[in-house]
Amino acid sequence: MISISRPSGLPGQVWDFFVSVRLTVATLALLAFTSIFGTLIPQNQHPADYINAYGEFFFRFFNVFDLFNMYNSWWYRLLMVTLTLNILICSLNRLSPTLKMVFRRKPAFNRLSIREEADCERSARELRTIVENRLSQTFAKIHVQEDEKGFSAFAEKGAWTRLGFYAIHLSIIILLFGALLGSIYGIDGHVNVPEGTSAGTIRLRNSGAPVPLDFQIQCNAFNISYYKTGAVREFRSSLTILEDGKAVSEKEIIVNDPLKYKGFTIYQSSYGKLKAKTQKLNFTNRATGEKVEKEISVGRTVAFPDGARELTLKKVADDHTLMGQDVGEAYVCELKEDGKTPMEVILPTRFPSFDKMRKGEWIISVARQENRFYTGLAVKKDPGVWLVYAGFLMLIAGCFISFFMSHQKMVIGVKETPTGTHVSVSGTSTRNRIGMKKRVREMAAIFNPKEYS
Amino acid sequence: MNSSLILSVTTFVYGLAGFLYIASWVFRKPLPGKLALWTTILGVTGNLAGFILRWVESYAAGFGRIPLSNLYESLVFYAMTIVVIYLFIEFRHKNRTLGAFVLPMGFLCLAYASLSPDMGVQIRPLMPALKSNWLSVHVMTCFVGYAAFALAFAFGIMFLIKEKGGNGRLLHALPKLDTIDELTHQMVMLGFLFLTMGIVTGAVWANSAWGRYWGWDPKETWSLITWFVYATLLHARLMRGWQGRRIAFLSILGFGAVIFTYFGVNLLPGLHSYGS
Ligand code: HEM
Numbered sequence: 001m002i003s004i005s006r007p008s009g010l011p012g013q014v015w016d017f018f019v020s021v022r023l024t025v026a027t028l029a030l031l032a033f034t035s036i037f038g039t040l041i042p043q044n045q046h047p048a049d050y051i052n053a054y055g056e057f058f059f060r061f062f063n064v065f066d067l068f069n070m071y072n073s074w075w076y077r078l079l080m081v082t083l084t085l086n087i088l089i090c091s092l093n094r095l096s097p098t099l100k101m102v103f104r105r106k107p108a109f110n111r112l113s114i115r116e117e118a119d120c121e122r123s124a125r126e127l128r129t130i131v132e133n134r135l136s137q138t139f140a141k142i143h144v145q146e147d148e149k150g151f152s153a154f155a156e157k158g159a160w161t162r163l164g165f166y167a168i169h170l171s172i173i174i175l176l177f178g179a180l181l182g183s184i185y186g187i188d189g190h191v192n193v194p195e196g197t198s199a200g201t202i203r204l205r206n207s208g209a210p211v212p213l214d215f216q217i218q219c220n221a222f223n224i225s226y227y228k229t230g231a232v233r234e235f236r237s238s239l240t241i242l243e244d245g246k247a248v249s250e251k252e253i254i255v256n257d258p259l260k261y262k263g264f265t266i267y268q269s270s271y272g273k274l275k276a277k278t279q280k281l282n283f284t285n286r287a288t289g290e291k292v293e294k295e296i297s298v299g300r301t302v303a304f305p306d307g308a309r310e311l312t313l314k315k316v317a318d319d320h321t322l323m324g325q326d327v328g329e330a331y332v333c334e335l336k337e338d339g340k341t342p343m344e345v346i347l348p349t350r351f352p353s354f355d356k357m358r359k360g361e362w363i364i365s366v367a368r369q370e371n372r373f374y375t376g377l378a379v380k381k382d383p384g385v386w387l388v389y390a391g392f393l394m395l396i397a398g399c400f401i402s403f404f405m406s407h408q409k410m411v412i413g414v415k416e417t418p419t420g421t422h423v424s425v426s427g428t429s430t431r432n433r434i435g436m437k438k439r440v441r442e443m444a445a446i447f448n449p450k451e452y453s
Numbered sequence: 454m455n456s457s458l459i460l461s462v463t464t465f466v467y468g469l470a471g472f473l474y475i476a477s478w479v480f481r482k483p484l485p486g487k488l489a490l491w492t493t494i495l496g497v498t499g500n501l502a503g504f505i506l507r508w509v510e511s512y513a514a515g516f517g518r519i520p521l522s523n524l525y526e527s528l529v530f531y532a533m534t535i536v537v538i539y540l541f542i543e544f545r546h547k548n549r550t551l552g553a554f555v556l557p558m559g560f561l562c563l564a565y566a567s568l569s570p571d572m573g574v575q576i577r578p579l580m581p582a583l584k585s586n587w588l589s590v591h592v593m594t595c596f597v598g599y600a601a602f603a604l605a606f607a608f609g610i611m612f613l614i615k616e617k618g619g620n621g622r623l624l625h626a627l628p629k630l631d632t633i634d635e636l637t638h639q640m641v642m643l644g645f646l647f648l649t650m651g652i653v654t655g656a657v658w659a660n661s662a663w664g665r666y667w668g669w670d671p672k673e674t675w676s677l678i679t680w681f682v683y684a685t686l687l688h689a690r691l692m693r694g695w696q697g698r699r700i701a702f703l704s705i706l707g708f709g710a711v712i713f714t715y716f717g718v719n720l721l722p723g724l725h726s727y728g729s
Contacts, residue, residue: 024688032681032710039671039678039718071669179667188664227516227578234581256585256662267664380664388666392653399649403642434635 005093018089027083034079038070084176087169098162101407107143107154112411112426114436116444118451121420124150127447131412134446138439139410150414150421161405162430167398171391178387187211187264187381193219194274194374198242202379213379215261216242222271222373235268237375263381270376279316279331280367281347286360293367304362309337311345311364322346331366406431412443423447456507460529461567463499467532467560470496474552478626486549493536493556500533500563507576516578521592523577528566530592532559534600538643542604542636550627551636554607587658594654595676598647599711602683605640606708608633609701616698634697637704638690645683652676675714682707 006015017023041062050068051059066073120127128144131153135142139155189202189211198218201210220238227233234254241249241261251259258267283292283305292305301312312334320330331347345364348354352365410427425443429436445452473489476482507520507529520526539555579588612633618624627633655673656666667673686703689695 021688021692025685025692028681028685028688032678032685035674035678035681038669039674043669071674231578232581233516233578234584254584255581256587256658258661258664265664267662269663378664382664385660385666389657392656396646396650396653399646403646432635434632 005096015089015093018085019093021090023082023086024090027079027086031079031083034070034076037067041067041070043071044069080176084173087173091166091169094165098165102159102162104159107145107156109145109152109154109411109413111413111424112409112428114428114433114440115424115426116440116452118423118425118444118448119417119420120423120447122447124414124416124421127414127421127423128153130446131414134443135410135412139408150416152414153412154409155411156407156409158405158407161401161407164398164401164405167394168402169398171394171398173391174394175388175391178384178389178391181384181387182382183384185381185383187379189379190269190376191217191379192270192272192374192376193217195219195222195372198240205378213264214243215248217266217377217379218242219375222375224271235271235375237268237377239266239377263383265380265382267378267380268375269378272374272376274372274374275316276372279313281311281331282352282365282367284363284365286356286363306362309335309362311335320346320348322348327351333364403431408436410440410443421447456503456510457567459499459506460503460563463496463503464560464563464567466492466496466499467536467556467563471553471556471560474549474556478550478553479623481622481626489549489552489556490543493540493552496559497533497536497540500529500536504529504533511576514576514578518579519589520576521589522579522583525566527592527596528562531596531600532562532566534597535559535562535603538597538600538604538640546628546632546636548628551607551611554611555604558603558607582662585658585661587654587661591651591654591658594647595651598644598649598651599715601640601644601647602679602704602708602711605637605644605704608637608640609704609708612637612697612701616701630697634700637700641683641686641704641707645680645687648676648680648683652680672714672718675710675718679707679710679714682710 006012006019045068047059050062054062062068066075070076128151132142132144135153135155139157141157142153142155144151144153187202188205190205191199191202193199196219198216200216201212203210218240220240222238223234223236225233225236236252236254238252239250239259240247241259249259249261253259253266253268255268258265260266278295278297281294281296281302283294284290285305290305294302294305296302296311296313298313298315301310303310314332314334317330317332318328320327320332322330327348327350329349331349333345333347334342335345336342345355345358347364347366349366353363355364406429408427408429410425412426413424415422423444425440425447427436427440427443441452470489470492473485473492477484477486477489504520507526508517511518511520521530535555536559539552539559542551543549611627612630615624615627615630615633628636652673655676659668659673660666682703686700686707689703690700
C-alpha cells in the first residue's frame, strides 16, 4: 500500500503545522473575518472615488493592504493556499489508516468503546442464532469466531462512508483548481452588436484589449417585451453565428439562456438605442392641414415651409420633464421669428399633438421613426468551469455522506459461565453516539431484559 | 380570502402556539403542550395554504411563478421551514420545551413579513435575470439551510441558559445538556449541507445568467462568510475541548452571519435583488 507519512527534521515540523485541525480552524475563522472587509469597502472602484469617500490618509492605509481588490490580494491568496496545503497534507496523513479501515478484510473482535454487559441464563449455542439474526437485521457484514469458552461476533456497515471526508476535502481542491484554470485561460469579453450587423472582435472586460474571434456574431434583431405593469419581461436577441460568411449556428438568447459555440458562451447582458443621424419633423398647417416633412439634426436650423420663421434643434433629451411629468424622449428646439425674442419649443416624441398648445400657425411634431437597438453581449470562455461543477457535486455528496451516514461497528462477545453465559455488547459509530448507545442497550436487553427494561 | 390575509392570521396562530409552549414549560402541564402542538400544526397548514394560494394568485395575475422572489415571500417560506423542521424534532425527541424557543421565531418571522409597512406584499412579475428554474431550487435550499441554523441558534441559547442556571425546576424540564449539544450539532450539519447546496445552485444560476459562477458581490461573499463560520464550528468540534458552551457560542455567532446575509447585505452595495 502506498503510504505517505510524516518526514523527519524540519520538513516534519512543517508537516505537523499543516496537518493540524487547529490550523484549519484558525484559517477558516480568518477567512470568515477578513472577507467582511471586502463587503464593507466597495471593490475595484476608481481611486478618485476612494479618496473622495475615505480621504487621503485612509486611502493610502487601505491601499497598503490591498483592501480595494482584496479577494485577489497576496494575503487573501495566501490564506487560500494555506487552506489548500492544510487539506492536502491532512488528507495524505489520514489516507493509509482510512484505506485500511475501509478495505480491511480481517475483522477485529476487540471490544469497542460503547459497552454494556449482561448475564444470561441461556447457553452460548442458543445465543449464537439469536445474535446472528439480530445483527443481520441492521448489518450487512457479520463475522463469527468460536473459541473454547463461547464465541465473538463482529458486524459493521458503512465503512465506505469514511471516504466522505475525502469527497469534501478533495472537492475543495478540485474546485479551487478549476477556478485557477478559469482565471488563467478564461476569456471574459464584451461586444455591442447593432441590429442587422455582425461583429468578430470582442473587448476584454478588465483591460479593454480587443480579441478577434474566429467567427462572427450577427444580431438579427433585438426586442424588449413588457409586462402589463410596464416592468420588463424579457430581453431577447436573435443571433446567428457566421463562419466565412456562412451561418453555422442560430439562436434567440434571453438572459438565462445563452448561446454556446466553440467553447464560448454568449450571454445577453445589456442593450442600447442607436441614435439616428438625422431626424425628421412634420410641419402641419393649422388652417389648411397642409403637411410638410423636413430633415433636421442637432445644431442645424431649418426654415418653416412659409419661410417666415426658422427652427434650430438644440438637443434630443432622453428623459425630459415637462411640468413635473416625465415625458420620455423630447426634442428641445429654438424658434426664431423676425422681430420677436427667440422662444424654446419642446417636442415630446411620444405626444405629436403637444405643439398645438403653442397656438402657432404651424404645428410641429417629431416624425415617427424606427428605433434601432444594439444588443450588448458578454462573450466568455471558461475552461475550468467543468472542474468547478464536478467539485460542487462532490462537495454536496461528501457533506451528505459525512453528515447523514456513518460507519457503525458492533462486537458481541459471549462466554460460558457456571450459571449460563456472560455477554458483552459493544459498539462504535462515527456519528450519532447517542443513537449507538441506545442500540447497544437494546441489544443488551435481549440477553438480560430485567436489568435493561 | 387572499393569501396575505391567511398569512396574517397564521402569524397570530404561531404567536398563540409559542405562548402555549411557554405556558406548558413554565407550568409543567401537559394540556397546554398538547394544545400548542395542535396550534402549531394548524399554523403550519395555514402557512402552507398561504404559500400555495399566493402561487395561484400569481397565475391569476397573468404571470404564474413560484412565490420565492422577494423579501416577503422568502420570509413566508422561511417561517414555514423553521416550523416544519421543529415539528420533526418534536416528534423525534418528544420534548416540548424546544417549542418555547422555536415557535416565537416562526412568529417573529411572519410578523415581520405581515406587519412591516414597506414589505412588497403585491405580487410582481419576475425581472429577466430571475427567470430561471434555478431560482426556486436556490432559494429553497438556502432557506432550509437558514432554518436549520435558526434552530441551531435556539438550541445554542437553550444550552447556555441551562448551563448557567444549574438545575432549577424550570431548567430541569429542558433536555439534558449533551442532548441539546447533539441537537445543535445535528442542526448545524443539516444547515451546512443545505447552505452548501444553496451556494452551489446560486453559483450555477449566476453562471447561466451572467457567465460567472462567482463574483464576490456582497451577498455571495456573506454567504461564504457564513459557510466559513459553520465550517469553523464543525472543525472546532473535532478538536478536543470544543463542545458544549463554545459550540453554542459559535452557533449563535453563525446565526448572526446568517441574519446579516439575509437582511444586512441590503445595506451594502450589490446586485442581489431582495428587499431593494
Ligand atoms: C474550506 C475548507 C474545509 C471545509 C469546507 C471542510 C469541511 C468539513 C466538513 C463538512 C467536515 C465534516 C464534519 C463532521 O464530520 O461533522 C469536515 C471534517 C474534517 N475536516 Fe474539514 N473542511 C475543510 C478544510 C479542512 C482542512 C484544511 C483540514 C485539515 C486538517 C480538515 C480536516 C478535517 C478533519 C480531520 C475532519 C474530520 C473527518 C471525520 O470526522 O472523519 N478540513 N470538514
